[in-house]
Amino acid sequence: MNTYDVVIVGAGFSGLAMLNRVRESGLSARVIEAGSNVGGTWFWNRYPGARTDSECYYYCLSFNKELVAEWTWSERYPGQPEMQRYLEFVADRADLRKDITFSTRVTAMEYRDEGWDVSLDSGEQLRSRYVATGLGFLTDPHVPDFPGLDTFAGDLHLTCRWPAEGVDLRGKRVGVIGTGATGVQAIPVIAQEAAEVVVFQRTPNYVVPAQNRPMDPDEIADLKARHYEILAKARAHSFAMPFDAGHGAAMAVDEDERQRIFSDGWARGGFRFLFETFDDLILDPAANEAAAEFIRSRIREIVHDPATAELLSPRGYPYSGKRPPAGHDYYEAYNRDNVRLVDVSAKGAPIQEITPTGLRTADASYELDVLVLATGFDAVTGALTAIDIRGRDGITLKEKWQDGPLTFLGTTTAGFPNLFMITGPLSPFANLPVCIEKNVEWIGAALDHAAGRVVEATEEAEQDWARQTREAVEPTLLTEGEGVHTWFLGANIPGKARGVNVWFGGANNYFRICDENADQGFPGLTLR
Incomplete structure (x- = not known):
C-alpha cells in the first residue's frame, strides 16, 4: 500500500x-x-x-x-x-x-x-x-427523474458530460431542458448549428450580457504588471472580484440617474451590473425590483415576440435569488426562426414524460433527435x-x-x-x-x-x-x-x-x- x-x-x-x-x-x-x-x-x-x-x-x-x-x-x-x-x-x-x-x-x-x-x-x-x-x-450532476428518460431513442447528453469529440447537431431537432447558467450559455451556440431548438424553461433567469471581446495586447501587459495589486483589490471585495464600489443606495437617486447607472452597468457587462451599479441590490427590495425591472425592459427591447419576451421575464423572485448568469447573445437567440421557448413551469405545461421520439408536456408533444439536459448539480x-x-x-x-x-x-x-x-x-x-x-x-x-x-x-x-x-x-x-x-x-x-x-x-x-x-x-x- x-x-x-x-x-x-x-x-x-x-x-x-x-x-x-x-x-x-x-x-x-x-x-x-x-x-x-x-x-x-x-x-x-x-x-x-x-x-x-x-x-x-x-x-x-x-x-x-x-x-x-x-x-x-x-x-x-x-x-x-x-x-x-x-x-x-x-x-x-x-x-x-x-x-x-x-x-x-x-x-x-x-x-x-x-x-x-x-x-x-x-x-x-x-x-x-x-x-x-x-x-x-x-x-x-443532477438528472431529474423524468418518466421515460431511459426510453428516449435519440441522442441524450448532459451538458456537464459533453463528449470530448463534440456532437454533430447539424440538421437535428434539439430539445434543451434548463435555462440556468449552463443553458444560457449553450442555447445560442446550439441554435447556430441545429435545424430546430426547443427550449423547455421552468424558471426564467435574470441574464445580463457579458460583453465579451478580445483582449488588447497593451491591456494584457498592464494587467500583468498590476496583477498582485488587482488580487489585493479582489480579496477586499465581498465577492472576490476587483470591482469598484457602486453608487450607494439605488433609491437615493432620481429615476433618470438610476436608469443611467443601470445602463452603464449593462454596458460594462456581467457581474459588474450587480456590483458596480448600486450597493444595495441584494439588500433593499425596492432597489432589487428596480434592477429587475430594468432587466425585464431590456428583454422586451431585445426579443421581438412579446409573448416570448414575457415568458423570458423573471417575476416573483429577486434578482440574484438564483445565481445570475452572464449571457452571450442569449435573448437574441429567441429571435431566430429555429428557436422555440416552451413554458414547463407549474403555471405552464409541465413535462409529463420523455418518449422514445421526444418529450411530452401537459399540452403538447415534441419530436426530437437530440435531448440536452442542462439540469444543474x-x-x-x-x-x-x-x-x-x-x-x-x-x-x-x-x-x-x-x-x-x-x-x-x-x-x-x-x-x-x-x-x-x-x-x-x-x-x-x-x-x-x-x-x-x-x-x-x-x-x-x-x-x-x-x-x-x-x-x-x-x-x-x-x-x-x-x-x-x-x-x-x-x-x-x-x-x-x-x-x-x-x-x-x-x-x-x-x-x-x-x-x-x-x-x-x-x-x-x-x-x-x-x-x-x-x-x-x-x-x-x-x-x-
Missing part, C-alpha cells in the same frame, strides 16, 4: 493549488483525478458555449509569478478550450503532473489509526495522514457525499449532513479528523480561484501547525460557524430563491435538506476571519 502525507482529490484549480502548497511544506502528496487530464470543471464541461462568467485576469491562479507573467489570455471571458489549456499550462509550468493519478476515482475513504484509508476504483488502496478534497461547488455537498467517507465511529459524511452541512470555515468538519475541504460547504460563493487560493493558504498553514498531529474541528466551532452563516444571509434577499429551486439553498434537489449551503457574509470578511484564526493559532481546531 502506497503511503503519503496528503492525498488530494481532484486536479482542477483547487487540487493543483493544494499540491503546489503541500510541496512547499516538504510533504509527500498524491492527487487522484477522475478525468484523463487536469482541468476539473473545465475538463468535464465541454458543452457548446461553455466559458467563464468572471473576467480572465482575476479568474486565475497567482501562487507562482511565472504563471502570471507567461500566460496571455485571448478573451475577456475565456471559453472552455482556453481554460483547459490554461490549467494544463499551470500543471506543466509548476511540474505537477508527476504527482497526479488520472482516470481514477476515489470510491471510499475511512478514518482509521490517525489517518485515512483511501479506496480507488482501480482496486488500489492508499494510506494517507491527511486528505484534502478539491471537488468544487458544481460537480455532481447537487451543488456544494453532492460531490462529497457521493464518496463513501467514514469518519470516527464509522459515521458517513452523508449521514452527518442529512439535515444540512456543518463545517468550520467551510474547510473541516467535526468527527472527520485530518480531512480538509477546499471551498467546502459554508465557504464563500464568490470568484472561486481567489477563494480557492485563500483556502489553500489556510489549510497549508493548518497542516504546518499540526506538524503531523491529528487535527479536527470542534463541534462548538462548527455550530458557531453555522450560526454565523445563517446570520450573514438574513439581511439579504437571497433566501427568497427557495421557491425557484436555487442551489444556494439546496432547493433544486428533491428531498435535500433546505438551508444556506454557502457563506454570504462577504468573501473579504471570510478571508479576514481565516487570517485572524491562523494568526491566533487556529482556535476551533484541536490537536493531539
